[in-house]
Structures are given as C-alpha cells and as structure tokens.
Amino acid sequence: MEVLIQNIINALQWGSFYALIALGYTLVYGVLLLINFAHGDIFMVGAYIAFFVVITLLGTMGLAPGVALALAVPLTMILTACVGVTLERIAYRPLRRKGAHRLYVVITALMCGLILENGNLALLGASRKKFPELLETTVYRFGDVSVTNIKLIVIVAAILVFLFLHFVVTRTKIGMAMRGISYDKFAIPLMGIPVDTIIVFTFILGSGFAGLAGLLFAMSYPVLEPYMGALIGWKAFIAAVVGGIGDIRGAFVGGFLLGFIEIGVVAVFPSTMRDLFAFTILLMILWAKPTGLFGRARHQKI
Amino acid sequence: MKRFLKRAAYVAAAVVLAAFMLSGCGSEDSNVIKIGFNIPLTGDIPKVGEASKFAAEMLKEDVNSQGGITVGGKKYTLEFVYEDNESKAESAVNAALKLIDQDGVVAIIGPNSSKQAVPAGGTANDNETPMISPWSTNPDTTKDRPWVFRAAFLDPFQGPVAVNFAAKTFGAKTAAVIFDISNDYSKGLAEIFKQEWEKKMGDGTVVAFESHGTKDQDFSAQLTTIIGAAPDFIFVPDNYNQVALIVKQAHDLGWQGPFMGSDAWGSAELMELCGDDCKGQYFSTHYAAAGAKGDTKVFIDRYKEKYGYTPDDVAALTWDATRLVLQAIQGLNEWPADLKAQRTAIKDGLGNIAEFAGVTGTMKFDEQGDPIKCAVVVRISDEGAFEFAESVCP
Numbered sequence: 001m002e003v004l005i006q007n008i009i010n011a012l013q014w015g016s017f018y019a020l021i022a023l024g025y026t027l028v029y030g031v032l033l034l035i036n037f038a039h040g041d042i043f044m045v046g047a048y049i050a051f052f053v054v055i056t057l058l059g060t061m062g063l064a065p066g067v068a069l070a071l072a073v074p075l076t077m078i079l080t081a082c083v084g085v086t087l088e089r090i091a092y093r094p095l096r097r098k099g100a101h102r103l104y105v106v107i108t109a110l111m112c113g114l115i116l117e118n119g120n121l122a123l124l125g126a127s128r129k130k131f132p133e134l135l136e137t138t139v140y141r142f143g144d145v146s147v148t149n150i151k152l153i154v155i156v157a158a159i160l161v162f163l164f165l166h167f168v169v170t171r172t173k174i175g176m177a178m179r180g181i182s183y184d185k186f187a188i189p190l191m192g193i194p195v196d197t198i199i200v201f202t203f204i205l206g207s208g209f210a211g212l213a214g215l216l217f218a219m220s221y222p223v224l225e226p227y228m229g230a231l232i233g234w235k236a237f238i239a240a241v242v243g244g245i246g247d248i249r250g251a252f253v254g255g256f257l258l259g260f261i262e263i264g265v266v267a268v269f270p271s272t273m274r275d276l277f278a279f280t281i282l283l284m285i286l287w288a289k290p291t292g293l294f295g296r297a298r299h300q301k302i
Numbered sequence: 303m304k305r306f307l308k309r310a311a312y313v314a315a316a317v318v319l320a321a322f323m324l325s326g327c328g329s330e331d332s333n334v335i336k337i338g339f340n341i342p343l344t345g346d347i348p349k350v351g352e353a354s355k356f357a358a359e360m361l362k363e364d365v366n367s368q369g370g371i372t373v374g375g376k377k378y379t380l381e382f383v384y385e386d387n388e389s390k391a392e393s394a395v396n397a398a399l400k401l402i403d404q405d406g407v408v409a410i411i412g413p414n415s416s417k418q419a420v421p422a423g424g425t426a427n428d429n430e431t432p433m434i435s436p437w438s439t440n441p442d443t444t445k446d447r448p449w450v451f452r453a454a455f456l457d458p459f460q461g462p463v464a465v466n467f468a469a470k471t472f473g474a475k476t477a478a479v480i481f482d483i484s485n486d487y488s489k490g491l492a493e494i495f496k497q498e499w500e501k502k503m504g505d506g507t508v509v510a511f512e513s514h515g516t517k518d519q520d521f522s523a524q525l526t527t528i529i530g531a532a533p534d535f536i537f538v539p540d541n542y543n544q545v546a547l548i549v550k551q552a553h554d555l556g557w558q559g560p561f562m563g564s565d566a567w568g569s570a571e572l573m574e575l576c577g578d579d580c581k582g583q584y585f586s587t588h589y590a591a592a593g594a595k596g597d598t599k600v601f602i603d604r605y606k607e608k609y610g611y612t613p614d615d616v617a618a619l620t621w622d623a624t625r626l627v628l629q630a631i632q633g634l635n636e637w638p639a640d641l642k643a644q645r646t647a648i649k650d651g652l653g654n655i656a657e658f659a660g661v662t663g664t665m666k667f668d669e670q671g672d673p674i675k676c677a678v679v680v681r682i683s684d685e686g687a688f689e690f691a692e693s694v695c696p
Contacts, residue, residue: 003530006555010522126348128543130575139556144530146556221519223546223575231517266523271513272483 002144007267008260013151013220015259016158020213021236022243022251023165024206030169030246031178031202035106038087038113040233042207045116046080046214047224051129053079058132069134076215077208084207085200087112093196113230120226131222154216161209162252169248174201182246242282244295253293258282332639335371336381337627338401340412340422340433345389346516347541349571350414353617354436356609358382358411361624371628374636380628383407387418394418398425398433408644409433409627414616415541415566416440416487423450430642432649434626436619439565440490444671451652451671453623453660454588455696457487460564461494463586463677463694464537465502468562471584471691474534476509480524480548481539483513491539491564509533514544525552539564546575553579560584568615573686583682588615589662590680590690598661612687615662622660629655 021043028036053075057068091108138149169175177198180188189195218224235258243254258278265277285293339358343351362380370377383405387394394413401407402425410426410433413419419438426433427447434451435443439460444450468474477499481492496508509531512524528536529552538548538561545567552561563585572580591602591612601621605613630651631637638644657666658673665673676695680688 003526006526006530007523010520010526014520014522121344126344127352127571128348128575130546130577133577137554139554141556144556146554148554151554221547222550223519223543225543228519232519263520263523266514267527270483271515271518271524274515 003267005145007263009145009147009151011260011263012155012256013259014263015256016154017213017217017232017255018236018239018258019158019252019255020161020209020216021233022240022255023161023248024210025237025240026243026245026248026251027165027178027202027206029240030182030248031199032092033102033182034092035109035237035245036206037106037109037233037237038116039206039210040229040231040236041113041116042080042084042087042229043210043214043217043233044120044226044229045083046076046207046211047131047218047228048120048124048129048214049079049083049211050076050215050218051131051224054132054134058134065134065136072134072215073212077211080211080214081204081208084203084210088200088203093199113233117226117230124226126226129224131218131224133222134219150216150219154220157212157216158252158255161212162248165205165209166248168205174198178202238279238282242285242292244292247292247294250292250294333370333378334381335378335631335637336383336405336407337624338405338407338410339382339384340387340394340397340401340410340418341384341414342389342418343384343386345387346543347389347415347569349542349569349614350437350616351386351389353570353614354412354414354620355384357605357613357617357620358384358624360605360608361621361628365628371631373631373634376637378637387413387422389415389418391418391421394422395425398422398431399429402426402429402431406641407431408631408641409648411436411620411623411627414438414620415485416443416490417485419443419452420486423447426450430649431645432627432630432652434623434652436623437565437616438487440486441672442486442490448653448671449649451626451667453619453626453662453665453673454565455675455677456672457491457494459696460586460677461491461498463679464495464562464564465498466694467584467586467679467692468535468537468560469502472535472560472562475503476507476531476533477503477535477537478510478512478528478531478533479508479537479539480512480514480521480528482516482541482544484516485541487566488539488541489513492537495537495539518544519547521548521551522555525555525557528552529555529557533559535560535562537562539566541566542569542572543575545572545580546577549576549579549583562586565615568680568688570611570614570617573682580682581684581686584679584691585682586677586679586694587688588677589618590678590688592680592683592687592689597659601661618661622658622662622665625660626652626655626658629658 024039053072057063091112095105140147177193239254239258240251243250261278261281265274341351341354362382365371365380370379385397385401387397401410413422414437416438419435420442423443427449432449436453439454439457441456479492482488499508510528561583565587567585568587630648633651634647663675665675676693679692681691683689
C-alpha cells in the first residue's frame, strides 16, 4: 500500500513536467496549428537560463536562497519567453509572411530545436552542469511514504499553471482572440484584432512556462546537459496529442496520464518495458479516439 | 542574387569534395609515430574524455620535449590523434575505423567505457591494429581478441571486491542493485555482483534488481521498489552522471542506508554533480588519489598543477595505457618501415611485457591481454575527497 501511494506521488511529480511542457505545445498549436518541435529545447534553454540566473543571484549578488528563488522564477520565465519570441521572429514569422505551407514551418521548428541543442553544446561544452541547491530539501515522512518540499512545489505549480492558462484562454479577451485565430485566421484581422501581437503573446505564455518547467526540473533533477530537452519534449508532445492537442485540459490530463503510465510500468515490469508499454497504451487511446481525449474533429477549409 | 547563390552552392560542393579527397591521403612522415585515441569528448561522459586527453597531452609533451621516443638508436616524434566517440557504441566503431584506415595510427588507446570498448575492440581486432582500453572492465572487450589489451582490472574481479567489502563493512545480509541496462559495463557488473552475493549469502538475498535506461532522469519508481524491499545497502554500478541523480532521489525518498559504487563513480566530476548526497559513500576503483605515494604522487601533483584538479582514475589509466604502448615500442630493436609490420611489432611487444609498474599499481598481463592488478575501495570523505579505505589484490 505504501509503495502504491509512494508511486502515485512519484508519478504526480514526473507527470507535472510532461504537463507543463505539453501545455506549451498545445498553446502554440491551438493558435497557429503549428507543432513547435523546438519547445522541448526551449525547456532545456529554460533550465540553463535558470542555472545562470541562480548562479548570478546566489554567487555574484550573494542573495539568500529563498530570495534568489523568488527572483529566479520571474526572471527565468521572462528570459525564456524572450528566447521563444526570438524564435518566432527569426524562424516562424518570415515563413508565415511568405505564406509557406505548415509542413515547412514544422520542419523549421525541428531545425531550430537542433540549433538550440548544438548551439548550447558549442557554447558551453559537453560537461554537465550541477544546479545549485536553492531550497533546503526537506523530506516529510508519513509512515513509509516520503514527500519532499520540492515535489510538492512542482505538483502545485503544474496545477496552478493549468488553472491560470485555462482562465486566460476561456475567460479573457486575449484568450478569446487566441481562440478566434485558431478558428479562422483570415477573418480575424478583419475584426481589428492584431494577429501578430496575439501570436507573440502565445509564444510568451508557452515559452515562459517552459522556462518555469526548466527551473523546477533543474531543482528536482539537478544535472543539466544540452540534450535533456529532446526526449522529454517528444514525449510531452505525444502526451499533448493524446490529450487532444490544442486543448488546455487535454495537455494537462495527457501529461499526467503519461507520467502515471511510465511510473506504473517501471514499478511493475523491468524498465526496458517502459516506453514500449507506455506508448502502446497511448496508441490504443488514439485508436479509440483519434482526436485525443478532449479533441474535437475539425474540418479544414482548404 | 540567384546567380550568386548558385555559385556559392557550387563552391561549397567543391570544397566539401576536395576535403573528402584530401582526407584520404594523409601525409606520411617517417619520423613520426602516430597513436590514436578513441575517447568520449562529448555525450554522456565528457569528463572521461577530457581526463584521457589531458593525461595523454602531458605524456606527449614529456616525450617530445626530450626529442621524441628512441627506437633502435633513432628518435621519433610522437603524434596523438584524438577522435571523439560521443560516448556511443556506433560512433566508437566509426572512430576506430577512421583512426585505422584514414589516420594510419600504429595503435589505439581507448575507448574508455565498456559500452564503446566492446564493439570498438572487435573493429580493432578485425583490422589487426593493437588497441588498449584504459578503463573498460567488461570481460568481452578483450575476450578472444589477441589484438586488444586493457589497463584496468575486470568486473569478475571487481564484483567480488564489492561483495566482500559491503558484507564486512556494512554487516549487510541483503542487497539491492540498480543499473543501466543499455550499458555493457553496468549490466555486466550488476549481474556478476548478484551472482557473487547470492553465492555468498544464499538465494534471494539480492532483494531488488532494478534497471533503467541511459537517458533516464527519473528513477523514483525503481528506488521506491528498492526501498520497499528494505535491503541493507544499494549497489549502484553506474556512470557518475547517473549516480548523482540516483543517490539524491533515493535520499528524497527517505533512504538513509549506505551505497556501494563501482569504478565508474571515480570521475573528477562526481562530487561537482552529486555534492553532499555522495559524501560518506564507498566505491571500488583503480587507485586512490588521496594519500598516494611515489610515482603516483608525482603524476597527481603534475596533473593537478597543469589542469587545476585532481586526476581521476581514467586519467591515471590512460597514462598507464599509453606508457604501455610506448614501452612496447621502445622494446623493439628497430622501427619497421611498413605500417602493418609496425602494428604487429607493437602487438607482440605488448604481449611480451611481463610486468609493468604504472601509476595505478603494478600489473601483469595474462594470456587474454588482461592485467592482473589490485583494486582499492575508497570512501568519499566529508570534504569530497576520495580516501583510501581498503586494497584488494587477486
């Protein structure tokens, strides 16, 4: 019983990262119908930005760890958002202006991801970075079940981010504009809605939360390397698709679903079975519901 | 504009073609002895490659500053070619082929990790080029391969060392193992450990035997199973980068018992990545830097002065491996003119070395090309230094 509860907590933490990254995929897809394959690497860049921000705050400025954390969260999110917006400016917007087919933009996104990875490798070298300890890890024990404060922060953060994004998309004017663009991007400018501004806003949201995920990930798994975003990014993308890409609830549920399946498989079977089982289960979900759990079939107007 | 782009494309294509053609014909200088290094400069364990390269550079400077190496009364300059194997098995094979065919090296040092050394050893053996792996401990690296040697002890020796030490020091009756299933080294050693432990303590005394993948970052499910089985200690035959995550996550899950590690822990980067979590743990390795004497101390001091950190076992083993090759060359009466004869001569020379005093201890080679040498167990002190705890000789 204790093992089961412990594994549920493990899965909640691991699923939180998938959920946070999947939210970024889903936001950009929802608005642009673009699969931003560079998103996993923006998450990696977020972790590195967090690393440098924290080093500066702790080392150069000599702040207390608690204060450093409070400052690191907004700083990391803002700086990572800048990276996301820069990508949009340099790579996606010119292609969009020229009316390139979506396929080319997706390939560009893949390429941008590789550039981020290898740019990092060239700039910072292959050596891993150790993320400094921001919070004293406290282990709370309930019988044989252990939870750390960092685990709790991660899980609560994922839930708060979901609620915030859900609120933005469904309850605010800018969210309405986002949904509008997703519905018909040719008619929306005629209503006087600045499409580019909305798209930039989407990238700010998606990348900002990838930065937050990077910071939290670095606190939980404090060894950073240039390729850390690739695999987790791919898996989070799949989680978003299974949830129904373009739907905020779908990304959230899909992320946690994948986290639970992965941890569950490893807890029962040898670890070599993990990805095989996890993705077979996801495939079966898509068989039953090809648009994902929360997705709706959409007819294209071309 | 279009014409310019077209031209630029042609020029680029021509440059690439020329580069390929030029790379085919290396310049042959008869006064140079070229040795290749097949090491991981990027990938999972870049610090291992760096340590190897630094040690080799130091040795090269030593030899070349004295005018080179003397064979049959004539001086030859040393040239080292470093090829990055990206810590991947397939890249290690490609790197070995490049060193053999394109660079025409007389011998190869490396690869270091068994994951790369096992496949690259096959390539070197098939192409009749002597290869000596500094750090690989998996038996398959040299097994039935007359051209392949190593400078490290073997896992069938290291496994029992860990078993006996843990049983004695922790007073342990039961053990748990977590290992990387896609790494020859980790998997091989985990299996040997399990076999030895159960032979000593009885069936079922390895209460959990959990695996993970190379790219994994979360080990909480495996560690939950392990902690649930309540072993007396956890054996972690993993690379240092994963050790840092495993040990921390185990502590986060409430584990307070000891860990026992293997020689892959012994990187200079372990403490940087692992920090306080690793302090007080034990692992078996090739040498202990803290409290070294004689030649070993001289080597450590020089390395530390030159590169700013205490050399780890890979650096020391690369130093020994490269010196073994140089000793084999120096033992020749004359340096053959033909590359094939040079390679054969080095292979025979290595086979004939009866005893070798290296910075990682004195070693002898058996008929398989494996050294017979001692292992040490070190304790990670509260200052993060690797302190000598026990020495075990075969």
